[in-house]
Amino acid sequence: xxxxxxxxxxxxxxxxxxxxxxxxxxxxxxxxxxxxxxxxxxxxxxxxxxxxxxxxxxxxxxxxxxxxxxxxxxxxxxxxxxxxxxxxxxxxxxxxxxxxxxxxxxxxxxxxxxxxxxxxxxxxxxxxxxxxxxxxxxxxxxxxxxxxxxxxxxxxxxxxxxxxxxxxxxxxxxxxxxxxxxxxxxxxxxxxxxxxxxxxxxxxxxxxxxxxxxxxxxxxxxxxxxxxxxxxxxxxxxxxxxxxxxxxxxxxxxxxxxxxxxxxxxxxxxxxxxxxxxxxxxxxxxxxxxxxxxxxxxxxxxxxxxxxxxxxxxxxxxxxxxxxxxxxxxxxxxxxxxxxxxxxxxxxxxxxxxxxxxxxxxxxxxxxxxxxxxxxxxxxxxxxxxxxxxxxxxxxxxxxxxxxxxxxxxxxxxxxxxxxxxxxxxxxxxxxxxxxxxxxxxxxxxxxxxxxxxxxxxxxxxxxxxxxxxxxxxxxxxxxxxxxxxxxxxxxxxxxxxxxxxxxxxxxxxxxxxxxxxxxxxxxxxxxxxxxxxxxxxxxxxxxxxxxxxxxxxxxxxxxxxxxxxxxxxxxxxxxxxxxxxxxxxxxxxxxxxxxxxxxxxxxxxxxxxxxxxxx
Amino acid sequence: xxxxxxxxxxxxxxxxxxxxxxxxxxxxxxxxxxxxxxxxxxxxxxxxxxxxxxxxxxxxxxxxxxxxxxxxxxxxxxxxxxxxxxxxxxxxxxxxxxxxxxxxxxxxxxxxxxxxxxxxxxxxxxxxxxxxxxxxxxxxxxxxxxxxxxxxxxxxxxxxxxxxxxxxxxxxxxxxxxxxxxxxxxxxxxxxxxxxxxxxxxxxxxxxxxxxxxxxxxxxxxxxxxxxxxxxxxxxx
Numbered sequence: 037x038x039x040x041x042x043x044x045x046x047x048x049x050x051x052x053x054x055x056x057x058x059x060x061x062x063x064x065x066x067x068x069x070x071x072x073x074x075x076x077x078x079x080x081x082x083x084x085x086x087x088x089x090x091x092x093x094x095x096x097x098x099x100x101x102x103x104x105x106x107x108x109x110x111x112x113x114x115x116x117x118x119x120x121x122x123x124x125x126x127x128x129x130x131x132x133x134x135x136x137x138x139x140x141x142x143x144x145x146x147x148x149x150x151x152x153x154x155x156x157x158x159x160x161x162x163x164x165x166x167x168x169x170x171x172x173x174x175x176x177x178x179x180x181x182x183x184x185x186x187x188x189x190x191x192x193x194x195x196x197x198x199x200x201x202x203x204x205x206x207x208x209x210x211x212x213x214x215x216x217x218x219x220x221x222x223x224x225x226x227x228x229x230x231x232x233x234x235x236x237x238x239x240x241x242x243x244x245x246x247x248x249x250x251x252x253x254x255x256x257x258x259x260x261x262x263x264x265x266x267x268x269x270x271x272x273x274x275x276x277x278x279x280x281x282x283x284x285x286x287x288x289x290x291x292x293x294x295x296x297x298x299x300x301x302x303x304x305x306x307x308x309x310x311x312x313x314x315x316x317x318x319x320x321x322x323x324x325x326x327x328x329x330x331x332x333x334x335x336x337x338x339x340x341x342x343x344x345x346x347x348x349x350x351x352x353x354x355x356x357x358x359x360x361x362x363x364x365x366x367x368x369x370x371x372x373x374x375x376x377x378x379x380x381x382x383x384x385x386x387x388x389x390x391x392x393x394x395x396x397x398x399x400x401x402x403x404x405x406x407x408x409x410x411x412x413x414x415x416x417x418x419x420x421x422x423x424x425x426x427x428x429x430x431x432x433x434x435x436x437x438x439x440x441x442x443x444x445x446x447x448x449x450x451x452x453x454x455x456x457x458x459x460x461x462x463x464x465x466x467x468x469x470x471x472x473x474x475x476x477x478x479x480x481x482x483x484x485x486x487x488x489x490x491x492x493x494x495x496x497x498x499x500x501x502x503x504x505x506x507x508x509x510x511x512x513x514x515x516x517x518x519x520x521x522x523x524x525x526x527x528x529x530x531x532x533x534x535x536x537x538x539x540x541x542x543x544x545x546x547x548x549x550x551x552x553x554x555x556x557x558x559x560x561x562x563x564x565x566x567x568x569x570x571x572x573x574x575x576x577x578x579x580x581x582x583x584x585x586x587x588x589x590x591x592x593x594x595x596x597x598x599x600x601x602x603x604x605x606x607x608x609x610x611x612x613x614x615x616x617x618x619x620x621x622x623x624x625x626x627x628x629x630x631x632x633x634x635x636x637x638x639x640x641x642x643x644x645x646x647x648x649x650x651x652x
Numbered sequence: 653x654x655x656x657x658x659x660x661x662x663x664x665x666x667x668x669x670x671x672x673x674x675x676x677x678x679x680x681x682x683x684x685x686x687x688x689x690x691x692x693x694x695x696x697x698x699x700x701x702x703x704x705x706x707x708x709x710x711x712x713x714x715x716x717x718x719x720x721x722x723x724x725x726x727x728x729x730x731x732x733x734x735x736x737x738x739x740x741x742x743x744x745x746x747x748x749x750x751x752x753x754x755x756x757x758x759x760x761x762x763x764x765x766x767x768x769x770x771x772x773x774x775x776x777x778x779x780x781x782x783x784x785x786x787x788x789x790x791x792x793x794x795x796x797x798x799x800x801x802x803x804x805x806x807x808x809x810x811x812x813x814x815x816x817x818x819x820x821x822x823x824x825x826x827x828x829x830x831x832x833x834x835x836x837x838x839x840x841x842x843x844x845x846x847x848x849x850x851x852x853x854x855x856x857x858x859x860x861x862x863x864x865x866x867x868x869x870x871x872x873x874x875x876x877x878x879x880x881x882x883x884x885x886x887x888x889x
Contacts, residue, residue: 046668047710053673056665060684060740286680288669288740294676340680340738371683372697 039133040126045119053289054082055116057130060286061338063099063106067132071103071218072211075129075139075176078147079154080565082110086285087293089347090145090182094203096281104211107131107139111154112161114563120161127161136162140214142176144195146184149542150535150564152191155180156557159194166554168196168241173224186269186316187495187602190545190553192240197228200236200605201269202302204278209234232263236270238605239263245547245601251588253546253599268606269316271643275302275323280331283338295343295376296335300328300360304349305630307637309417309621310406310448312494313349315609318639319648320630325356329363336373343374351377353629400439400483401432407448408458414624415450417617425462430469438479440466446513446530447491447505449621456513459486460520467525486521487529488514490536494543495602496609498617501594504540506587507533534572535564540590541579546601549589551582610638653690654725655755658732659747659884662713666742671706677740678718685734690721704758704871704883705765705837708844713868715765717758717883719751747884758883761873764817765837767845768867771829772860779824785856786819786831795851812851815843819852829859837871 046052067073076095078085085091091108098106107129112120119125126135136142142164144155156166159178165171168178180191181199188198199206210231217227232239242263246254258265272278284296303320304313323331332344344364348354364375405420407413413420429440444459463486470482490510493502505513510533521528542549556564556578563569579586594600596615603611613636620627627635630648634640640648662674669677679699682689691697700721707713732748739745789795794811801808815836823830835843845866853861872880875887 043665046665052668052709053665053670056668058665058741060680060738286677288666288677289673290676338684340683342679342683372691372699 040128040135042125042128042133045116045123045125048119049115050113051082051289054110054113055130056288057108057133059288060340061283062108062131062285063095064131065099065105067105069103070105072101072105072141072214073134073139074098074104074106074141074211075109075136075143076106077109077136077142077144077155077158079111079144079151079158080148080563081113082287083289083291085110086287086291088145088147089297089299090203092281092284092297093299094207095285096283097204097279098207098211100279101208101211103215105131107134109136109142109158111158111563114569117157117161117562126163127158136176137164137174139176140218142178144178144180145182146180146191147182148565149184149190149539150570152542152553153557153561153564155191156194156554157562167193169193171196171224177224177227183313183316184543186312186605186607187543187545188238188240188605189245189547189601190542190549192547193550193554195240197231198238198240199270200238200267202271204272206234206236206270210237235268238267240547243604251585253601256599256601256604266604266606268642269608271319271608272321275299275321276327280323280327282331282334284335284341286339286341293345294341295345296332296339296341297345297347298328298331298335299323299347300351300354301348305353306350306419307417307617307627307629307635308406309415309498309617310445310491310494312497315496315614315637316607317349318607318609318637319643322355325360325363328360329367332364333367336368342372343376344368345376400441401429401437402441402443403428404443405462406443406445407451408444408455408460408462411624412448412451412455412458414626415621416448417621417626419626419629422462422465426465426469429466430473433470433473433478436479438470438481439483439485441485441487442466444486444488445491446488446517447510449499449502450624453513453516456516457520459488459517463521463526464523467523470525482525484523484526485529486517486526487531488517489531490533492536492540492543495600496605496607496614498614498621500544500600500614501596501598501618503593504537504590506591507537510536532567532570535567535570537586537590538564538572538575541584541586542589544589544601548582548584552578552584555582606642608637608639608641608643610641613637653753654722655719655751655753656722656728656731656748657717657719657751657755657758657884658745659882660716660718661744661746662707662711662716662742663744664712664742666740667707667710667712670709671703674707674743675701675703677743681735681738681740681743682720684738685731687720687731687735688723688726690723702757702759704762705842707868708846708866711866711868714746715868715870715882717871719755719758721753725750749884755888759839761883761888762838762871763836763840763874764834764872764880766832766834766869766872768822768869769831769833769845769849770863770865770867771831771849772863773827773829773858774860775858776826777824777858779821782824782829782856783821786821786852789852789855790816790819795848797847797851812843812848815841816848819848832869 095106098104109129159166164175177196179197180195181203185198185200228239231237242259244257248254301322303317305320308314406418463484466484493499493504514530556575559574559578561571561574690700702719704717732745736745795813796809797812798807799810817834819831819833822832833845846864849864853859873883873888875881881887
């Protein structure tokens with residue numbers, strides 16, 4: 037075992053500190069005293085991966101185990117990859133600069149469908165076979181988890197086993213089982229036979245998929261009766277008792293989210309019908325105020341970060357958000373520690389709270405109405421009214437804010453051009469509100485940014501049966517908005533429809549799409565999520581040569597009766613509920629949030645029993 | 653309010669962090685070490701620390717300096733110990749002392765920097781021959797480089813000859829050459845060793861042009877008697 041000397045190649049690449057490790061609070065262990073070596077791989081560059089909270093949590097939990105060593109692996113940027121290939125340097129871990137082939141586990145987090153070609157590239161750079169069937173006792177287990185793993189099928193050929201659900205407890209169970217297996221000296225396959233009994237573990241090679249003539253799925257069957265027919269996600273019961281990092285790695289270079297992060301709650305009470313996270317992270321579980329305060333203190337002390345972020349799907353839904361913010365602002369503004377509150381919802385957050393935060397650091401206001409008209413907002417169950425928005429914006433302008441960002445989606449179910457007009461109207465209204473405030477009271481230089489993304493129907497949402505708009509429809513809609521948003525105070529940004537189209541293909545893909553991903557990678561696709569690196573023509577070539585019709589996956593409306601590739605996964609929320617919600621969407625009926633009334637989503641049935649804690 | 657001047661090293665893999673990265677690393681280190689650092693007033697308060705010069709990416713150093721301002725006077729040895737404990741591996745405090753709070757900024761007093769430069773030979777060459785080559789290079793009337801200014805989007809010609817105080821051969825074997833150089837550094841005149849080597853390579857074809865490894869030994873200021881002294885020398889600070 038020899039660590040790789042990177043120095044000479046680091047002189048040849050941009051941002052070499054991406055590859056050095058050596059961060060404060062990163063884990064240092066003696067390899068001779070370690071029994072299991074776990075590689076946590078993020079299939080994107082360092083700056084993106086290091087900003088991901090889940091990685092920090094699992095890194096901490098794994099390294100809290102004395103005989104387990106969790107090290108990090110990121111995707112080398114193209115210049116580094118070139119140097120590595122030229123100099124025969126295999127993919128390595130940051131902590132010890134060891135080749136990944138020496139690890140026991142090579143684990144990927146699936147955060148984004150368009151990072152899948154990076155996964156293949158990283159496996160190959162690690163000198164590990166791409167397909168699980170080609171791996172031997174010499175190779176690490178290639179495993180995966182994270183939100184996109186809820187539809188694991190596109191990577192079924194690649195990943196030895198998936199870990200579905202929340203990893204805090206599950207991953208320790210897997211580690212313990214592995215140690216036992218290692219002691220017994222059993223075969224690779226025997227480990228898979230053992231591990232599939234742990235909750236949330238899915239071994240794709242243990243299942244057969246058959247297809248109908250129309251290409252829909254006919255059946256999904258375990259190869260042996262002893263394999264679980266349904267895979268139920270793992271969850272942790274109580275966030276207060278689960279281990280949370282008391283120290284966090286401090287990156288040596290700037291990263292996307294360069295700050296301390298405390299997760300204040302998991303799940304979301306809202307039930308926006310396009311949102312996968314709102315379903316898969318159910319039930320809602322809050323961390324107590326005292327615990328959040330303690331974690332914040334530990335993290336800030338041990339990291340020296342000058343900014344603290346409260347993480348969750350909808351920060352303002354934390355039941356004691358005002359108390360929390362007041363406490364944190366009171367405690368840390370003297371030390372010049374800023375507080376950032378992402379995913380702000382305007383219908384609850386009082387402006388006074390925002391004002392408090394503004395004292396430390398001034399940022400722009402961000403709102404995500406998602407749709408331009410009340411009708412369409414009712415369809416998607418986004419409980420924001422125009423009045424909420426205009427009221428908050430007015431108050432913000434009066435307090436001196438001048439930057440407002442508005443996020444929308446286009447291509448949502450039932451959308452018409454009236455809804456697009458609504459987007460333009462809202463943006464114009466924001467401008468009008470600004471100018472209605474006397475000159476001496478408002479700040480100077482209004483900037484309204486309108487951003488639209490292309491709707492991607494996702495598994496485990498009420499819109500999972502829905503057809504995505506064709507690309508030319510998206511382009512037409514974008515052009516329409518461009519012509520409508522000509523105000524000099526308004527800037528219009530839109531997401532490229534090509535990537536959203538492929539995202540839709542992979543998100544609801546099955547095992548056959550997996551072949552396309554492998555082919556696309558073979559044709560040179562990596563970093564597909566990075567605009568300039570995205571090779572659409574290569575993807576089209578890959579689709580054609582693997583005989584996969586992308587429109588079958590992206591632009592086709594499914595029947596409720598169709599077997600969906602991810603149906604075997606039990607996320608707690610029932611298919612019945614999703615269907616009901618889709619029907620309510622079509623009749624423009626909103627569903628109240630979980631605190632107001634229970635919508636019987638099913639999470640109480642198998643998972644927590646009795647009342648849902650979100651009603652508390 | 654008081655001011656501390658610190659000399660530190662940058663070594664190991666940390667040489668691949670940029671100057672901007674380093675400033676953030678140091679600020680967070682000071683926060684972890686609970687150093688009562690002063691902050692500027694205004695909308696975006698920032699920690700009051702200033703550095704001597706920016707070190708290029710990939711250059712190691714035994715001669716980095718920074719000044720930090722503190723709200724209150726504290727025991728220095730204890731402070732240095734606390735900071736040292738919190739620094740990432742590769743950055744190390746060597747010397748420190750209180751300086752006059754009205755002392756001139758590091759940036760304005762630095763005049764020279766000494767370096768060790770490691771080069772690789774592509775062809776064998778004798779010691780005398782190399783010595784002769786270097787002497788000849790240093791005897792030129794002028795050494796012109798083109799400097800690009802982003803601001804003006806223009807390149808201009810600069811004579812760097814006056815900025816090269818000395819280049820000495822320290823060691824040579826079949827593959828490696830070790831030089832020591834004393835070059836102008838600071839806000840008035842500044843020349844990077846890499847740029848000097850590039851000019852030297854134009855005259856000498858026996859080097860591997862891709863390989864220049866630089867280590868800074870020390871930074872120098874001039875005291876009232878025009879003598880070269882370190883920024884921590886009593887005759888200036």
